[in-house]
Amino acid sequence: MGDGKKKIELTAASEPATIMVIDDEERIRKILSLQLEKAGYNVIALGSGSDALELLGQVEVDLVITDIRMPDITGDKILRYIKSHFPTIPVIMLTGVVDVETAVNIMKAGAYDYLVKPVKRDELLVTVHRALEYRAVVLRNIQLQEENLRYQRELEQKVRERTRELARALAHLREVHMDTVKILASAIEEKDPYMRGHSNRVRILAAEMARKLGYKEMEIERIEYGALLHDIGKIAIDQRILDKPGPLTEQERRIIQQHPVIGERIISKVSFFADVAPMVRWHHERW
Structure with missing residues (x-):
């Protein structure tokens, strides 16, 4: 069971990806943290959901792994909060027992995937790797959309400027035409x-x-x-x-x-x- 204390464990690795692990059981938390650190990830380990929600807005997190059942804030509430406030962060759910209904509900709620405790190391690392790849694709897609939007805005601005230039040139050309015709009419009347x-x-x-x-x-x-x-x-x-x-x-x-x-x-x-x-x-x- 959890130790009931607010506890944050942060270790650094060479890779930039930062993974937040949330579980009220210290043993599970430490095992997951150790396996992830050895794989080269930065790990933020937390014992309560409330600590996680408070910290999410303060540090940059690439992936969240959270237990479903916790005494203060349940994992499904954390999932909904993350999907609402940080939609690009994938969430992997931890569960002690899984059945078809639980799995379906987890995926429907927006989780990237789920892991059954005790978590096997290889399964953990493969799932984490896929989740981070998914996040990279999402971020790249957002970046491309922003670049495309910026390009469209710049293009629209250039089109507007060019349209104004053409309108001015056309107005000037019409004035020249009219003046020329007036001169010709005057010459005729002479x-x-x-x-x-x-x-x-x-x-x-x-x-x-x-x-x-x-x-x-x-x-x-x-x-x-x-x-x-x-x-x-x-x-x-x-x-x-x-x-x-x-x-x-x-x-x-x-x-x-x-x-x-x-x-x-x-x-x-x-x-x-x-x-x-x-x-x-x-x-x-x-x-």
Whole structure:
């Protein structure tokens, strides 16, 4: 039976693995400790479950071997506590008598394995070795999961940064496109002083109408391009016709009426403005 005293026996070995042995019987405790120390393990031997629960949060333990029946805290309560607070620590249960029901209950509770007292040395060391290998696999798996999570977070951060960079670059590119088209529209209107500022006014009105009708911003942007470029075909019209102060002849009128067709032909050569070309072509729908 146990000696009823709070007693901690700690011996060091060359190997880093630390095993906590909990049993109220001093003889069992000493036998297990000696066998484990000779195998190169660090051993913390305790005579009560309460001492074990107190010490578990203070020292690093790789494996716990605990008796099932103890006077203060039973082994199954220790097992539940460890599974709840230290889930990576495997637990091997010690029992004096084992039957199928006991074995099933032990494994269901989350124990790694169980040993029947008196414990044979070879069986002890093999079971301990397997349990420590299991813990190493669990810890490695957790490490890999953490590394993967960290990598995902870093990757997500890089993607967000890259997305912001691309968004800024795209916004700048759109500004450049719009500015270029505005310059082109101004150049067109230089040929026809009576229409100066006309394309930009059309752009403003068309965009406002599109917003009122619920168009998306990308669609409104294309409409603005179409408005600015709708008279681009006039660059092919004889300047004398554009500057003529009086009424146009029928032939001159037919020439003027061709500027939407000419504009569509010019715009169609630029793939970026493919969806703008129909706007240019049909902005004089009655011609």
